[in-house]
Amino acid sequence: MKTQAQLIAKFGNPEINRLPFENKWMKVWIVPADIRKAIPAMPQKIYLNKLIEAPLDKTLRRLIALGLHEEIKTWDGCFNIRKKRGSGGISAHAFGIAVDLNAATNPFRGSVTWSAQFLKVWRDIGWICGADWSAASRDGMHFQWEGF
Numbered sequence: 001m002k003t004q005a006q007l008i009a010k011f012g013n014p015e016i017n018r019l020p021f022e023n024k025w026m027k028v029w030i031v032p033a034d035i036r037k038a039i040p041a042m043p044q045k046i047y048l049n050k051l052i053e054a055p056l057d058k059t060l061r062r063l064i065a066l067g068l069h070e071e072i073k074t075w076d077g078c079f080n081i082r083k084k085r086g087s088g089g090i091s092a093h094a095f096g097i098a099v100d101l102n103a104a105t106n107p108f109r110g111s112v113t114w115s116a117q118f119l120k121v122w123r124d125i126g127w128i129c130g131a132d133w134s135a136a137s138r139d140g141m142h143f144q145w146e147g148f
């Protein structure tokens, strides 16, 4: 997993230089209509880091092709300038490179409801799944882009 120093080296520090960060890296992705039709939980627009647009689109389409998209019940956000839960570091959400899904049933340090096949799709494309983290930091709702 990328360290905080690596993320800041690439993107700058969104806590300190928010507007330059947003101007350079963030965009509004209009979620394609066919994805929204298949996954009603997806919003019309997602404000995300440009680097995750293509992999998120690819991941959702592969889930749909495999019939695994039905596991997605709620969209729980992407960009959010905040600290990591349970530590002082900057959250991947502050860089716009993480998304949360099904937060209510996959809470921080709590249960994970995703199927093994669902998680494998995300990993295979290059995401880190918070579901894979050890119990003290497990975050089943959390999918973080690592492919850069």
Ligand SMILES: [Zn+2]
Pocket (backbone or CB within 6 Å): 093, 098, 099, 100, 139, 141, 142, 143
């Ligand atoms: Zn998250």
